Amino acid sequence: MVHFNAEEKASVTSLWGKVIVEEAGGEALGRLLVVYPWTQRFFDNFGNLSSASAIMGNPKVKAHGKKVLTSFGDAIKNMDNLKGAFAKLSELHCDRLHVDPENFKLLGNVLVIILAMHFGKEFTPDMQAAWQKLVAGVANALAHKYH
């Protein structure tokens, strides 16, 4: 089980406090769909995903991105028990959505990239390290109930 020290929790939480979940969520999900186009297969009913600008402007992508990142916010409140926090979502992603857990790592990396873009110098190496640990922990937690 991944363990976060007090410093890492403080870093993650302080940056998260400045994130606009609605914008960042849409940005993260949109970039996932652009950069890793095979992920579009999970979003057949989202309408126009035919180009980067279509994807980034697509209202369903933005809405779903917000939903995904809001859930990520729950992780940050439960950094000591990510597996517990994501147990139900893990079952959902396995049993109903059939998402290859490799994609959780991809989304985690995209999120780190967006934070790096947005926060510039504030996204220090230590900040990056804490966030990489978090996204890896979330990816593992989401994969945990797979069978």
Next chain:
Amino acid sequence: MVHFTAEEKAVVTSLWNKVNVEEAGGEALGRLLVVYPWTQRFFDNFGNLSSASAIMGNPKVKAHGKKVLTSFGEAIKNMDDLKGTFAKLSELHCDRLHVDPENFKLLGNVLIIVLANHFGKEFTPLVQAAWQKVVAGVATALAYKYH
């Protein structure tokens, strides 16, 4: 073999021309050593790597980072033949340096984060997609001669 469209090549090259290789190289290698501390084992003789600030300020890290990223610049001039370009370096990393090829993907991801951090909004989804493709191609090329 990975294939780049004319658009992808143009996008990668135009961003690369604005990169300060010395700074970005040191930043990328430094962040690799901070975020993925096990990679420090390959740099035993680099002196003080005891904290993020020690690592980021370490002159040997900066010098070697510049060397690594200069070599990356070669990739960008040879995007149609990454395997050929990196054949000798691949042998070196396998036969003499004994670097786990998984680390090439980590460094590639860190480089993307450094670019995103530096270029902000200019690091659009399409720019990100092209660069992810380059770093993946370089990682594959570096692993190619492994046996």
